[in-house]
Amino acid sequence: ASLEAWHARYIAESAARAGAAVIRDRVDKAHTVETKGTNDFVTEADKAAQDAIVQVLRRSFPNDTILAEEQDDAVGSIADVSGRRWIIDPIDGTTNFMHGIPPYAVSIALQQDDAIVAAVVFNVPHDRLYAAVKGGGATCNGEPLAVNNADTLPEAVIATGFPYQRVAHTEVFLDVLGALLPKARGIRRHGAASIDLVRVAEGAYGAYYETGLKPWDVAAGALIVREAGGRVTTVGGSGGLHPLFDAQTVATNGRLHETMQDALAPLQHIHA
Numbered sequence: 309a310s311l312e313a314w315h316a317r318y319i320a321e322s323a324a325r326a327g328a329a330v331i332r333d334r335v336d337k338a339h340t341v342e343t344k345g346t347n348d349f350v351t352e353a354d355k356a357a358q359d360a361i362v363q364v365l366r367r368s369f370p371n372d373t374i375l376a377e378e379q380d381d382a383v384g385s386i387a388d389v390s391g392r393r394w395i396i397d398p399i400d401g402t403t404n405f406m407h408g409i410p411p412y413a414v415s416i417a418l419q420q421d422d423a424i425v426a427a428v429v430f431n432v433p434h435d436r437l438y439a440a441v442k443g444g445g446a447t448c449n450g451e452p453l454a455v456n457n458a459d460t461l462p463e464a465v466i467a468t469g470f471p472y473q474r475v476a477h478t479e480v481f482l483d484v485l486g487a488l489l490p491k492a493r494g495i496r497r498h499g500a501a502s503i504d505l506v507r508v509a510e511g512a513y514g515a516y517y518e519t520g521l522k523p524w525d526v527a528a529g530a531l532i533v534r535e536a537g538g539r540v541t542t543v544g545g546s547g548g549l550h551p552l553f554d555a556q557t558v559a560t561n562g563r564l565h566e567t568m569q570d571a572l573a574p575l576q577h578i579h580a
């Protein structure tokens with residue numbers, strides 16, 4: 309792991325803590341809610357947390373590019389990849405936050421060309437800070453993380469997220485879920501993709517999959533899973549495609565990857 313990546317991880321942690329302070333300050337207040345799309349909301353807290361995060365990053369890295377969910381034309385800028393770029397989700401799990409349901413998180417990743425080199429996911433209500441540096445391992449509150457060693461679905465609890473983009477997607481999703489339900493030990497839906505990923509990294513879940521994701525949902529969590537010994541790819545992909553820019557993501561402890569890919573095969577043909 310490079311010194312630059314360790315430095316980035318350190319600054320990302322202070323940016324995440326600055327964002328979390330803003331979120332905590334607003335958690336018990338009434339929220340201004342805007343609707344971006346079906347079941348897709350943004351509150352004043354998302355924007356204020358994003359401003360606080362960006363301010364900290366800019367102080368140390370004035371020349372880096374920033375891709376943050378609540379910035380203007382975030383979706384349009386996703387594909388501009390070259391050099392150093394920070395990928396930020398100021399509140400991952402906005403619906404949970406709005407309704408007082410834990411968890412929700414601040415997610416911050418540093419992308420260097422086509423790799424994520426540093427990552428922080430901060431579970432705000434539970435005060436758990438997950439971090440990773442490429443080639444340098446993953447930690448939670450400073451303790452090393454490792455995926456679990458479940459080999460089969462009956463040994464594994466699996467996390468997912470429910471799609472709300474299109475009805476056709478929902479139907480395929482429900483078929484896949486219906487087939488997995490009797491096979492896996494259990495299925496969970498947290499409501500924050502970054503948390504689902506770090507829960508794979510710390511061995512709680514054997515696997516996580518979701519469709520319709522954006523880079524800010526998965527960039528940081530994906531590095532944390534990999535550095536904890538797990539695997540993250542696109543659905544149907546072996547890792548050749550850059551999972552960051554594909555909306556269908558599957559993360560596992562590694563041992564379950566092929567089993568999950570088989571179970572998720574019908575989702576391959578869905579595009580976000």
Ligand code: IPD
Nearest residue numbers: 399400401402403469499500501
């Ligand atoms: C959402 C959460 C949710 C997932 C959605 C995401 P947001 O992020 O991660 O778990 O199911 O796909 O959009 O909008 O709360 O940042």
Ligand code: CA
Nearest residue numbers: 348349377402
């Ligand atoms: Ca959102």
Ligand code: CA
Nearest residue numbers: 397400401525
């Ligand atoms: Ca998100």
Ligand code: CA
Nearest residue numbers: 377397399400
């Ligand atoms: Ca968000």
